[in-house]
Amino acid sequence: xxxxxxxxxxxxxxxxxxxxxxxxxxxxxxxxxxxxxxxxxxxxxxxxxxxxxxxxxxxxxxxxxxxxxxxxxxxxxxxxxxxxxxxxxxxxxxxxxxxxxxxxxxxxxxxxxxxxxxxxxxxxxxxxxxxxxxxxxxxxxxxxxxxxxxxxxxxxxxxxxxxxxxxxxxxxxxxxxxxxxxxxxxxxxxxxxxxxxxxxxxxxxxxxxxxxxxxxxxxxxxxxxxxxxxxxxxxxxxxxxxxxxxxxxxxxxxxxxxxxxxxxxxxxxxxxxxxxxxxxxxxxxxxxxxxxxxxxxxxxxxxxxxxxxxxxxxxxxxxxxxxxxxxxxxxxxxxxxxxxxxxxxxxxxxxxxxxxxxxxxxxxxxxxxxxxxxxxxxxxxxxxxxxxxxxxxxxxxxxxxxxxxx
Numbered sequence: 001x002x003x004x005x006x007x008x009x010x011x012x013x014x015x016x017x018x019x020x021x022x023x024x025x026x027x028x029x030x031x032x033x034x035x036x037x038x039x040x041x042x043x044x045x046x047x048x049x050x051x052x053x054x055x056x057x058x059x060x061x062x063x064x065x066x067x068x069x070x071x072x073x074x075x076x077x078x079x080x081x082x083x084x085x086x087x088x089x090x091x092x093x094x095x096x097x098x099x100x101x102x103x104x105x106x107x108x109x110x111x112x113x114x115x116x117x118x119x120x121x122x123x124x125x126x127x128x129x130x131x132x133x134x135x136x137x138x139x140x141x142x143x144x145x146x147x148x149x150x151x152x153x154x155x156x157x158x159x160x161x162x163x164x165x166x167x168x169x170x171x172x173x174x175x176x177x178x179x180x181x182x183x184x185x186x187x188x189x190x191x192x193x194x195x196x197x198x199x200x201x202x203x204x205x206x207x208x209x210x211x212x213x214x215x216x217x218x219x220x221x222x223x224x225x226x227x228x229x230x231x232x233x234x235x236x237x238x239x240x241x242x243x244x245x246x247x248x249x250x251x252x253x254x255x256x257x258x259x260x261x262x263x264x265x266x267x268x269x270x271x272x273x274x275x276x277x278x279x280x281x282x283x284x285x286x287x288x289x290x291x292x293x294x295x296x297x298x299x300x301x302x303x304x305x306x307x308x309x310x311x312x313x314x315x316x317x318x319x320x321x322x323x324x325x326x327x328x329x330x331x332x333x334x335x336x337x338x339x340x341x342x343x344x345x346x347x348x349x350x351x352x353x354x355x356x357x358x359x360x361x362x363x364x365x366x367x368x369x370x371x372x373x374x375x376x377x378x379x380x381x382x383x384x385x386x387x388x389x390x391x392x393x394x395x396x397x398x399x400x401x402x403x404x405x406x
Contacts (some may be wrong), residue, residue: 030241037222040302153328168301183259200395214402228312272292
């Protein structure tokens, strides 16, 4: 496809997303944080992983993963409406409170590791394409980026971080739009050829396939950040923006898997972002350069989004005694310490399981909220409790058996 068409598409999308009526819309601003986190560093590897595991069934598998993620999002949205009033009720003791506190502690740990991981991955990625691979330099660059996020968060607050998110997400979505159009063009020519999709990797057992697919669920997490934006947006707006962010991100993931399948089937193993970006040159010569920028924006915006979520989370954990701005500083301080004293890439596997544990605990919070609220009764209450219990069981299996990726 023309090297002028795809940049033109990306530029057009950026212009639209930077229009004042879009940037200043409350719904867009509330949606940017979960959207940035959902379409994070694992986006580009989701397609190759699925093609490696289930081949031509990749779109079906992706749809199943997204439906499970949407169901978990529905649990979080339920808690925004029904659990938050119980948490705010200081005059009574509810089972919701200790469960929510435990889940917040788990998520706080996961956010710290995730932010360190995203920025460390960004530094490694940038330096690798620049021809430099030095651990100390990568740590220094990681520290500089983390300090930049902390400074903006401290002096400009949520508004300043959201502006950075908006810019990064706009660029990322623009390049993804160009990528999808380029893949459509590639597929058109591929359909005219005699090539066929290959069978799934026969070296994988059925259980291994399920464990890898379960791990992919942890790539599309991030929607829970809306839960911790209560100081900026009312419950109705957080519910609406989270739902819309999941629908948009889900559509993007599904289109990427569908349109990318003919190209991605050429991988004979699980590829990393570098290999994917290189192969994208077959679609258009300009595309690898655009995808490098998209990968950097994905990692940066995901780090900022989780910082935003963590700030609100730490403020809630402290009973509002700690401001979100201090939460940003605390997260960055611990993340920098982690970068210099530990192996972030090893710890991130544990953090992925902790995310699953958080979602499991949110199901338990939803059960407790269903029992504790007067707004639900009768058959509706029993059905909801049964659904939350089933979801908790599914997440327990994912937490134990999934193979984290991304």
